[in-house]
Amino acid sequence: MASNSLGRIFRITTAGESHGAGMGVIIDGCPAGIEIDTSFIQKELDRRRPGQSSITTQRKEGDKITIQSGVYEGKSTGAPILMLIPNEDSRPSDYDQVEQAFRPSHADYTYHQKYGTRDHRGGGRSSARETVNWVAAGAIAKMILHQAGIKINAAVSSVGSIQVEIPISAFDWEFAEQNPVRCPDPSTSISMLTLIEETRDSGDTIGGTVTCVIEGCPAGLGEPVFHKLHADLGHAMLSINACKGFEYGSGFEGSKMRGSEHNDVWSNADDGMKTTTNNSGGIQGGISNGMPIYFKVAFKPVSTLMTNQNTVDTAGDAVIIKGKGRHDPCVLPRAVPIVEALAALVLVDHWLLSKAYQ
Amino acid sequence: MASNSLGRIFRITTAGESHGAGMGVIIDGCPAGIEIDTSFIQKELDRRRPGQSSITTQRKEGDKITIQSGVYEGKSTGAPILMLIPNEDSRPSDYDQVEQAFRPSHADYTYHQKYGTRDHRGGGRSSARETVNWVAAGAIAKMILHQAGIKINAAVSSVGSIQVEIPISAFDWEFAEQNPVRCPDPSTSISMLTLIEETRDSGDTIGGTVTCVIEGCPAGLGEPVFHKLHADLGHAMLSINACKGFEYGSGFEGSKMRGSEHNDVWSNADDGMKTTTNNSGGIQGGISNGMPIYFKVAFKPVSTLMTNQNTVDTAGDAVIIKGKGRHDPCVLPRAVPIVEALAALVLVDHWLLSKAYQ
């Protein structure tokens, strides 16, 4: 069923498989007159790109984007923007052994059951290669939000059991972009990096979390009752490969609190209405309240291991497989721009929608 | 913006405010020929009803449902089913003091900012009274799923810091329905109850989590990439009032694991393909794999306290408010049927959609 679209009035529709000809995304509903800075799109893609450091997959993809339509003389025209990103370094033969086997915790079995067939090459459509489409589209969303004063930053807040302990307000976004883990806290980044390297060297993988902060969002974005801002953000984040959970504001910790401890008290400061705490995560009743929005996304460890694993093939027989191909020991660093891109796509849709009612 | 609908081909659209004339829901896309057992709908509503025990709000709502359309001679006709539930025990005057005040961690300020006006009576549209619509519609979804062999159960898995420690497979669903906390573990239920009572008696409130399990779901439900089954479940759960987080399968804990520990190994048992563990939570690549689906939903403590709280009014002046009205010290027990109802609504939509492609 048609399900490769995200957004209501600013909507992306995506296509492409890991080891097919390439990826493609149509942005439908981009306002006209936006200056489309292709170097910024490319920069965002580079943040997601494989091979950017020693702890990411060594697949070599230039991820060079072509804009096919919707942009004329450097500006959006209001027409749909089709962007193409070719697959350059696909190696389908890496996947010959899994053509008939169901890899553990991959989507092999479920695609097989659902479609009766599958493009086994690198997971086909279920591959995280799809996220290149989101990052490209998200870059354009960011350009629009930038003009509206809305700023989105994400960083890796935990790898395995190693967590960033500093408060969100102390996150160093610049540092985050400069270390290979994308950790916003210098003191934690080294131990995270060490953990990932150790994990990689043992042929294993490891999970973690990404925290995202949205600043400058005006009050009033989000729609009751089934398009609450946090519900749309959660839906988008849960669409990311390997995502296992989403929480915003106080999140699961908040469920342990008492109301007297959790409630955010309003005060009318010189610079406007503010809450003295922000357990609400900038969203109340599904609508932004003007405070910073923040949320956390949990990712499981990558399923492809460089060690032997037992599984079953399509004939129902037991087989042993071992990852070939080129894989990330930890998706977290590359998940950062993906989380930001989806957040931008959700925000720009709500921001445009809110204008319809002003 | 139109945002009070959930679902794609089996879709509900809802209306109503806490202290208005009543609630209403239209189910659009219900298959024809379903026997509509109104006593079952009523039973589900009774599970959500206020006043059902000493630890729920004492508001007295009969929640008697009327089916206005779409059912003829006891069976669905394929036409939209409009159900009405009147508000009987509304006491708008309980809210006079907050007509001008923004209650902490409620949606008062955000509705005010978004709409320029608000129905302050009991939160108006932002009230959890809305969930009565979902439970009524969910009851019909459950009837359909029942025929398809899909069974949905939820229970309270934590209150504050008290957690159910037994595995999901040991949950006692019958017991859960028989104790006021809806805890699936007899040994934990007493301490949970004590905690809620203590909290209530101190005028405070407390949060917790609900765990939901879906059994009998065939492999193949869920749609890549933006209608993954868990993403649609997450979106629905995050739409519940006071929800702060959603995780499925291994969830946030899974983010701390290594791949070798987390991967679910396939085995071809006598009774078909199974995974030996179920960290995937029954969903891989966004598609059900035939194993039990399970997820957890985090709820913050209720924002209305029976103690004094500082806040600000619409004029920007500091004021002190104190809950009147009748409120739950802990929403968890009543959240159980709500979680189940939304899960049923998501499942039935995906189940029907999957048939289109068979």
Add this chain to the structure above:
Amino acid sequence: MASNSLGRIFRITTAGESHGAGMGVIIDGCPAGIEIDTSFIQKELDRRRPGQSSITTQRKEGDKITIQSGVYEGKSTGAPILMLIPNEDSRPSDYDQVEQAFRPSHADYTYHQKYGTRDHRGGGRSSARETVNWVAAGAIAKMILHQAGIKINAAVSSVGSIQVEIPISAFDWEFAEQNPVRCPDPSTSISMLTLIEETRDSGDTIGGTVTCVIEGCPAGLGEPVFHKLHADLGHAMLSINACKGFEYGSGFEGSKMRGSEHNDVWSNADDGMKTTTNNSGGIQGGISNGMPIYFKVAFKPVSTLMTNQNTVDTAGDAVIIKGKGRHDPCVLPRAVPIVEALAALVLVDHWLLSKAYQ
């Protein structure tokens, strides 16, 4: 499948059957702060009401509307507006004879085939009673458009072969409302009335067309390529019971013309850009151009005749049926407010959408 909704951000969802408990409509996406004039809604319903003249069905429906939600202290709150209209004068027994028979050119056979069951009483969901929902919702749409300076008028432009020959600019809208045929041309109204009366007296029915004109619509409404303004209008009009065709601007006549004759030449008049002719019907490339929008809707004759007709019953046997019940010999006069209502619903949706991009 969910299909009882119209509109994208201002969306109605409807329910109800001809001889069930009543009708209901939810407006989702109505802006907050709109003064809801219930007497105007009632007035619009009265224009559609059965029994308003000697040439309409004698079914007696007060069509008294109740607003259940979404309006507080006389103004819309931004929450969904649920309106209910009870069925007061239903006489299901009038339809006993057709419980097993498929009435010619009704939806009896198709509903039976699609749903395996049907509510035969007065056509159930396929009845034009549904349109009461649209007129109620359309009244609120008109209130919003009124503030935006957009004015919608419709009138009967033909009955059978009798056509209004005066140009649209000469239509007398006030006169249209004062004669039972709703003909905008005094000289034609008498012959139309006579034709309808003759037809009625012979137990027969007759078709005709309604022409609708939208004035004050700013340039820029409508969305390429699959939500062109005229395509959305056409879709809405073709949703009306008994509708057989839709054309806008020059319409089918335009297909006979040469380009040199058909093209609308631009001129820059003192009062802004105008075309010297308006074969475009105020819409070019699917987008309003600031000129009056006009379109025509064709209705077939009512299928229920007061004479004997051959048909087949559910057992496949030949039977003879004859209309009982109370039916219109010509739907055209009552179709006028329905056409206007749907036009208003389409326009308000596009008008709000256009604001999102300003």
Add this chain to the structure above:
Amino acid sequence: MASNSLGRIFRITTAGESHGAGMGVIIDGCPAGIEIDTSFIQKELDRRRPGQSSITTQRKEGDKITIQSGVYEGKSTGAPILMLIPNEDSRPSDYDQVEQAFRPSHADYTYHQKYGTRDHRGGGRSSARETVNWVAAGAIAKMILHQAGIKINAAVSSVGSIQVEIPISAFDWEFAEQNPVRCPDPSTSISMLTLIEETRDSGDTIGGTVTCVIEGCPAGLGEPVFHKLHADLGHAMLSINACKGFEYGSGFEGSKMRGSEHNDVWSNADDGMKTTTNNSGGIQGGISNGMPIYFKVAFKPVSTLMTNQNTVDTAGDAVIIKGKGRHDPCVLPRAVPIVEALAALVLVDHWLLSKAYQ
């Protein structure tokens, strides 16, 4: 606003401008396992292609399609199918003169007003070049419908005032494809051709109608009340460039009839339930009844003339323009495959949806 998608579960999303890099379409929701015959897609594109005869535009477009995704080893995988068609023979300089002028009855002025900017080259997004996307996607829809026994044929039923007078049942579909006008009646085709040639030679253009017939459609397709089969067909047809009207079954002529003349009487023939006449056009109450579906689409004359026309430029000054470029004197012959393609897209969506409820 996002509006470049058609369909609900089988949905296309399109992009591209007349004189940009090329066109692209994503089909989302194509069932897995369909054999994708690219030579058939190409054949359909060739039917729409410019330069195919002396009475079509001489623009030379190979319209060679590339399938980027969603097809593996010759079969659909269930993943979105992205197809690209490059623009090879674009000549943007042909449009230099209209960069500042608003061409009469084109979308120049409305795009300018809506977007504040426009890609003037050949109409940009408003060009009928877009329809190449529809024909490519429609070809795949036809392959699916073919397996379901549903057959779609269209032909030119009038050019200017010259109309095909034979009944639809006598249409010669093979002949239609063999004459340049795509007229289904040999005796009329010559006079149509002569008329088009005369019109072309005088630098003028002419309109006409296309009639489409759908055979083999089972009873039960179409959804009350806002996705009636004919309303969805009408919506799709009205999305075609230059379309001015849509009617199905008896259409506008039906509005002149009496009920006793118009009603289609059911009879239970040896080969099942049939109506003795088919004024309903195969659709009753918005749902297919098993009889042939037929409808007619009106097209205005092409707006670009090879003669001088007065108009106004963006500065508001009067200017004279004259078509350069390469244009069709009559779009009708090339509209035939476009009408068929959209009909196929609407039908396949409804056909899949109907399966969800079986």
